[in-house]
Amino acid sequence: MSANAMRIQTLIDQLEMERTLSDAELEELFAILAQAHKGPGAGKVQICADIPQAVCSEEEAILYAAARRVREQYYGKDVYLRGLIEFTNYCRNDCRYCGIRRSNKKAERYRLTKDQILDCCRQGYNLGFRTFVLQGGEDLSYTDAAICDIVSSIRALYPDCAITLSIGEKSRESYKAYKDAGADRYLLRQETSSPAHYRYLHPEELTIENRKRCLSDLKELGYQVGCGIMVGSPGQTLANVIEDLRYMQDFGPHMIGVGPFIPHKDTPFKDEAPGTLTDTLHLLAVIRLMIPGVLLPATTALGTIHPVGRELGLLAGANVIMPNLSPVNVRGKYLLYDGKICTGDEAASCRHCMDLRIARAGYQTAMVRGDCAGFAVND
Numbered sequence: 001m002s003a004n005a006m007r008i009q010t011l012i013d014q015l016e017m018e019r020t021l022s023d024a025e026l027e028e029l030f031a032i033l034a035q036a037h038k039g040p041g042a043g044k045v046q047i048c049a050d051i052p053q054a055v056c057s058e059e060e061a062i063l064y065a066a067a068r069r070v071r072e073q074y075y076g077k078d079v080y081l082r083g084l085i086e087f088t089n090y091c092r093n094d095c096r097y098c099g100i101r102r103s104n105k106k107a108e109r110y111r112l113t114k115d116q117i118l119d120c121c122r123q124g125y126n127l128g129f130r131t132f133v134l135q136g137g138e139d140l141s142y143t144d145a146a147i148c149d150i151v152s153s154i155r156a157l158y159p160d161c162a163i164t165l166s167i168g169e170k171s172r173e174s175y176k177a178y179k180d181a182g183a184d185r186y187l188l189r190q191e192t193s194s195p196a197h198y199r200y201l202h203p204e205e206l207t208i209e210n211r212k213r214c215l216s217d218l219k220e221l222g223y224q225v226g227c228g229i230m231v232g233s234p235g236q237t238l239a240n241v242i243e244d245l246r247y248m249q250d251f252g253p254h255m256i257g258v259g260p261f262i263p264h265k266d267t268p269f270k271d272e273a274p275g276t277l278t279d280t281l282h283l284l285a286v287i288r289l290m291i292p293g294v295l296l297p298a299t300t301a302l303g304t305i306h307p308v309g310r311e312l313g314l315l316a317g318a319n320v321i322m323p324n325l326s327p328v329n330v331r332g333k334y335l336l337y338d339g340k341i342c343t344g345d346e347a348a349s350c351r352h353c354m355d356l357r358i359a360r361a362g363y364q365t366a367m368v369r370g371d372c373a374g375f376a377v378n379d
């Protein structure tokens, strides 16, 4: 074993046992991993026989093996699927990274009706999905009453399914109303915990304080909550990422969405470099070790920057995949970033493709609600 591999082994053992490292140690860990990925030992270890691209350095192999070990302690070999319904791309916000920001005049806008949303759920249910994620821009034409009506209809039709919302920043009262209507989970990435970095990524009206207020309200109201960040967003430093790890460990989310930033051609960040596959995989694995029972998706963005990005995500400790259930005729319009995959596929073929990908990585699809380990669901 090389000196670097031995050092990584020590740091990983400590991380696995104590769930934390000092800032200096985390910096050292990420630095050694990045160096190993580029160095002469890169590509030395094959970590999955059925995926030729699943090769990495000895140092990375140690990290990923630990992440998989911990993931299997909590979730075995199961991968949970979430049916993602992107129901509107209208948005009142102007986030500088996002393709559906309000000032992108080129975005072709659409909204789904309640019936169209219920149609997606019916299709998804028949394909075995037991979680529906309703995601959209912050579109005020869906009033709280309308959201509650949609949620309670899904709740009545599919009592055995989890309902997840991902519709941005709202008041505590709104979150409470959605919960009372039957919503179980809510996804709202903090995007970055650093106030200065947050300011750089977002318009004036959005503040990290309100975003964190939303996340705390959601948790207090009894939602299973997902937060998260983009990897390699413009201006992001390693110190920012470490601050996010600290924030997340302290907050205790049930899910953490982490995917690479990918530029969109009609945004202010169009010329910025995308986040890398390697940085994303390293971070996924470290999160698995620091917050072991958390639900960790291998995101669509990860699948977009690399043909087997999501499979590699599973091999780095991820345990959730969120295939698209949106009607095919609107999929190409929910473009948060360029090059998004699966925009032309029928839900059924996505579902089948996902099974094959998951199996190739050595895991199995579990068609259950897939709640966070240790979260008591009282229904």
Ligand code: SAH
Pocket: 097, 098, 099, 135, 136, 137, 138, 166, 167, 168, 169, 187, 188, 189, 191, 229, 230, 259, 260, 261, 262, 263, 264, 301, 336, 337
């Ligand atoms: N309006 C909802 C849903 C946002 S879309 C909300 O505010 O939560 C879901 C996630 O996509 C965002 O949280 C963001 O992290 C990610 N995203 C947006 N633009 C992106 C880009 N250019 N590259 C990668 N991920 C992006």
